[in-house]
Each structure stands twice: as structure tokens, then as C-alpha cells.
Amino acid sequence: MTLMNYTEKVVYERLKEYADQHRDEFCTCKKCVEDIMAFALNRLPPHYVATKLGEVVTDVKLTEAPDRVKVLTEVVRAIRQVAQHPSHSDNKPSALRE
Ligand SMILES: [Zn+2]
Numbered sequence: 001m002t003l004m005n006y007t008e009k010v011v012y013e014r015l016k017e018y019a020d021q022h023r024d025e026f027c028t029c030k031k032c033v034e035d036i037m038a039f040a041l042n043r044l045p046p047h048y049v050a051t052k053l054g055e056v057v058t059d060v061k062l063t064e065a066p067d068r069v070k071v072l073t074e075v076v077r078a079i080r081q082v083a084q085h086p087s088h089s090d091n092k093p094s095a096l097r098e
């Protein structure tokens with residue numbers, strides 16, 4: 001069994017969605033994505049689930065997952081915060097769109 005923070009998965013999905021809808025409005029390089037994730041995750045309650053290795057977490061477990069609107073609010077807040085204080089030196093390719 002392995003423990004995973006389901007909030008992390010939800011935050012990443014919201015961030016990806018938001019980035020798709022707001023293309024090129026903020027930097028999505030690896031460093032910025034990690035900063036955004038860390039900022040948002042520090043402000044949201046963790047939701048740990050135990051999974052077998054390689055098991056896909058299904059929507060059944062989603063019923064207990066963090067509220068999606070709340071997650072999106074924190075993701076947008078994190079994006080603004082990181083955009084104001086980016087820790088990258090120059091423009092880097094997106095880590096969200098391969
Ligand atoms: Zn960046």
C-alpha cells in the first residue's frame with residue numbers, strides 16, 4: 001500500500017484546467033508549477049488515501065475529496081502570488097503542456 005494526498009491530485013487537475021482556459025496568462029514552467037502547488041497545498045486540508053501500487057483512485061473516493069470550488073479559489077490565489085514573486089530567472093517552457 002502507498003499513501004497519497006488526494007488534495008494534491010485535485011489541485012494539479014484544477015491548475016491544469018485553469019492553465020488551459022487562461023493560456024499564456026501566467027508562467028507554467030516546472031519551478032512555477034511546483035511553487036503554485038506548494039502554496040495552494042499549504043492552504044488546503046490534506047486528504048490522504050491508501051492505494052495499492054499502481055491502482056487508479058476512482059471517483060468513488062472523490063465523494064470525500066476536498067471541495068473543488070475551494071480548491072480552485074486557492075489555485076487562483078497561488079497563481080497570483082507566484083506570478084508576483086516568480087522564482088525562475090527567465091521564461092521557461094511549460095511543464096503542464098507537453
Ligand atoms: Zn516560471
